[in-house]
Amino acid sequence: MNDKNNLNWNLITGISLVIFNLYWTWDKLHLLYLYHYTGILFFIMFPDWVLITNTIIGLIGTAIGIMLLKRKMTIKKALIMNFCILGIGFLLFVVSR
Numbered sequence: 001m002n003d004k005n006n007l008n009w010n011l012i013t014g015i016s017l018v019i020f021n022l023y024w025t026w027d028k029l030h031l032l033y034l035y036h037y038t039g040i041l042f043f044i045m046f047p048d049w050v051l052i053t054n055t056i057i058g059l060i061g062t063a064i065g066i067m068l069l070k071r072k073m074t075i076k077k078a079l080i081m082n083f084c085i086l087g088i089g090f091l092l093f094v095v096s097r
Contacts, residue, residue: 010068013075017065017082024086025058050096057089 032051034040061082068078 007071009075010071013078014065014069017068017078018062021058021061021065021082024061024089025055028052028054028058044097046093046096050092053092054089057085060085 028051031046032048032055035042035045035048035051064073064078064082067073068075
């Protein structure tokens with residue numbers, strides 16, 4: 001029973017990590033698209049390197065979520081790694097303003 005419960009937690013956590021990181025990636029790529037291919041004027045614009053770095057961070061986080069789904073990583077290790085890389089991405093946004 002304990003193994004099945006652990007599998008459910010891996011599934012829930014892995015899917016939520018994948019969804020969150022895919023949204024993170026989509027949001028940064030969408031912002032990059034809006035900056036270059038529309039006529040919208042923005043009050044605050046982030047540099048391209050910050051958006052591209054955050055896209056790469058989101059893809060790494062998606063890979064971490066998939067590894068958690070395949071049970072190649074523990075939940076604790078996956079969450080710590082994901083929050084660390086997303087923290088770095090958030091700091092890039094704060095510093096680049």
